[in-house]
Amino acid sequence: MLKYYYQCTDCGKEYHTDEVIYLCPKCEKENKPEMPPKGVLKTLYDYNKLKEKYPSGIFSSLSKNNFLDILPVHSLDSFPYLKVGNTPFYKINKLEGDELPFQLYLKDESQNPTFSFKDRASNLVSAFAKENRINTIVAASTGNAGSSLAGICAAQNQKAIIFVPAKAPKAKLTQILMYGANIVPVDGTYDNAFDLSIAATKKFGWYNRNTAFNPFTIEGKKTVSFELFENLEQKTPDRIFIPVGDGVIISGVYKGFEDLLLLGVIDKMPEIIAVQAEGSDNISRNINSDVFLSKPSSTIADSISVDIPRNFYMAKKFIKEYNGKCITVSDDEIINASVLLSKNTGIFSEPAAATAFAGMLNYMSSGKIDENSKNIVLLTGCGLKDLNAVQSKISMPDAVKPEIASLDNLMLK
């Protein structure tokens, strides 16, 4: 019995790990470019065997070995030396001076090596590549996945090729170049870059990290759930707010908690709130319909600006099965949430991450957060990645002469 196997999200067919690398071949044949892809694979383990291996204290035992038992690699030495994950987890008691009637926690994923959540996926994909002697990894990205793969590959002495929309925020493009990756700026959208990178993968035989296309992106991202459970001293949170674009982070979070359910570690799934930008709501708008209709996306939150969510069907299945909720917030709410978050907590998030916080504020103001419940906001990326987005909310005073008298007319407190 191999350590893990795959199951197709859509047709349910199971595959040995040496049979496929990306999508379920049967479902992939039917995929059309204007529709979310079917055939995304879920990675599964022999959960009963693990329960026998660790008859008691299973979570602590798994944690001691950094969850290697439920990851698709064989050695912890395959991971980069950079510190991915184990990000800060903060309890926030007050907002705008008011005591919160519920428990609010922030998971600060901007403290990953390349400053976003994406490192969790790149970390695992890179480790898998190392174990399989693959030296070139390619990814399409709105910016963060690309800068993440570029940084992780730099640490692992692997080659990264990154397809990004030429209009991605400058900081993200700069990161990719600084880490020494090959960059392919695409004159088009993220969706165009995605399709081009897949065509290139097929033509040149590279290994591809594209989100959802590579099943290990979900497996890498699930590790945050184990940390959250650990951060809460082995208690299940009541609710988690997650910013959603392609739907891979949210699926990763579900998958992590589902692994814990299957291992008998927990007995209920947290309520997951998928927060999208109004201008890029292709998951929330289609969640209850049988046919998928894409609307071109336009939002200030570039990391979640997606026309064709690449993990639509898996995310939808998880949300339906475990009673998750979808909400949308406007760009104004996102930017205001970013300001409020920075001022109140000292954490400056990029717009996509502030989207999750805006979702929490929206829930709070409509009285949907019950007293004493444990709520987590996943802050997925750092504010320095996109300085343009917040310029309208700040104003720089005129410079003063370096003389003490120039301070007389300033309202300094």
Ligand SMILES: *Cc1c(COP(=O)(O)O)cnc(C)c1O
């Ligand atoms: C990629 C990303 C998201 C959204 O993740 P999906 O898997 O595309 O839903 C949210 N926030 C940040 C900062 C990201 O980089």
